[in-house]
Amino acid sequence: MKRAKNLYSYYMIFPALIIYSVFFVIPAITGFYYSFTDWRLDRLELSFIGWDNFRKIFSDKTLILALQNTAIFAIVTVVGKNVIGLLLAVGLNMRLRTKNLLRAIFYSPSILSILVISILFTPMLRTEGTINNLLEAIGLSSLSQAWLTNPTIVIWTIAIVSIWQSAGFQMAIYLAGLQSISQEYYEAAKIDGASSWRSFFKITLPLLLPAININLMLTLIGGLKVFSEVYVMTGGGPGNASQVVGTIILRSFGEGNWGLGTAVNTLLFVVVTIIAIPLLIFMRRKEVTE
Template identity: 75%
Template sequence: MKISKKLYSYYMVLPALLIYCLFFVLPTVIGFFYSFTDWRLDREEIRFNGWTNFQTIFTDDTLLLALKNTVIFAVVTVIGKNVFGIVLAVALNMQLKTRNLLRAIFYSPSILSILVISIVFTPMLRSDGVINKLFESVGLGSLTQAWLTDPAIVILTVCGISIWQSAGFQMAIYLAGLQSIPKDYYEAATIDGAGGWKSFVHITLPLLLPAININLMLTLIGGLKVFSEVFVLTGGGPGNASQVVGTIIMRSFGEGSWGLGTAMNTLLFVVVTLISVPLLYFMRRKEVSE
């Protein structure tokens, strides 16, 4: 009877654990195996080819560009989404009469489909689109750009759209964290002569660490796994200027290079794991120490 009581909690999680193993662990293990093969659509026999696929990844200019773009997208969006998220959360945590309406407005882009966002932004970002015309109308014609067709800035344009879409979601998490901080701390800081900035640095940020931890992990993993934003807005173009790992994986599978595509997917999994696990460990320790 004692044994059955101890195992009761495990019985409850067993169905979810089986589903997780079946649809995540098993495909990951199988994919890891196939990433070391020459698995292709035009070959009947699958042969082990060692590190050939990974050597191709690190010697092919297009694949290296995709890796670079993925890192750029992850870094820019992690910073942008979290900075704007905190700023919006702090601003809308004040006693504004329209704060609930503003919260809804800033949060609403995060529930939109990327397809809808693409339909809205693509005409606006053309050379003769609304954004360039707006710059010209206020005397800032030098800022006009070919936002989605200039190889030098296209990935940054996609980053900006992603930040616009998701910053409201990060804002909601930061708002929940801010509302859990007792007001007594701020009152005591005010009595001690601390201004708004010192209160923010020494009270808000330390007590907001759990929310920061969650948002950093969500935005980092989402940034490294980017696919839909690039695929819908640019298709990896112009040329290959905005290719990311996700679009390269899809292209490899579409061309029948399944072994190479699986190797790219395995590499992405390893990179996400190597970055996110130490970061999570560091943030958890920081959160406990605070």
């Protein structure tokens, strides 16, 4: 009976574990194997080719550009979403009469699909679109840009749209963290003569580490897996200027080069794992020490 009770919790997770294994673990292992083959649409038999697909990734200029764009997008969106989300949360945690309305307004874009947001922003960001017309109307025509056709800024433009769409979600997580902090800490700090800035850095940020940890993980993984907004807004263009890892994977499979596409996907998985797990461990340790 005692042994049966000890195994009871494991029995409960078996169905979920089986489903996870069938739909995630087994396909991942299979994909890892295929990334080392010449798997193509026009071939009936597979041949093991070792690291050839991965060598091609780091020798093809378009693939290297896609890796760079993915890194830029991830860094910009992680910083932007978390900084803006934290500032909004701090502002809306104050005693404002309209704070509930403002929370709803800032959170509402995150409810919409990024596909919908991308479709809405695409005509607005054209050379003759709403954004440039608005800049001209307020006397800032010098800031007008070819937002989606200028190779230099196109990936930054897409990143800003992603930040606008998701910062409200990060705000909600930070707001929940802020509301869990006891006001007694701030009252004690005020009695000791601590300024608002000192209270923020010595009380708020350390106690907000669990929320920061969650948001960093979500935004980092989401940034490295970017696909939908790039595919809808530019399709990887102009030329290949906004190609990211996700669009390269789609293009490789579309061209029938399934082995290369799987290799790119495997590389993305490895990169996400190498970055996310050490960061998660580091942030967890910071939570404990703080």
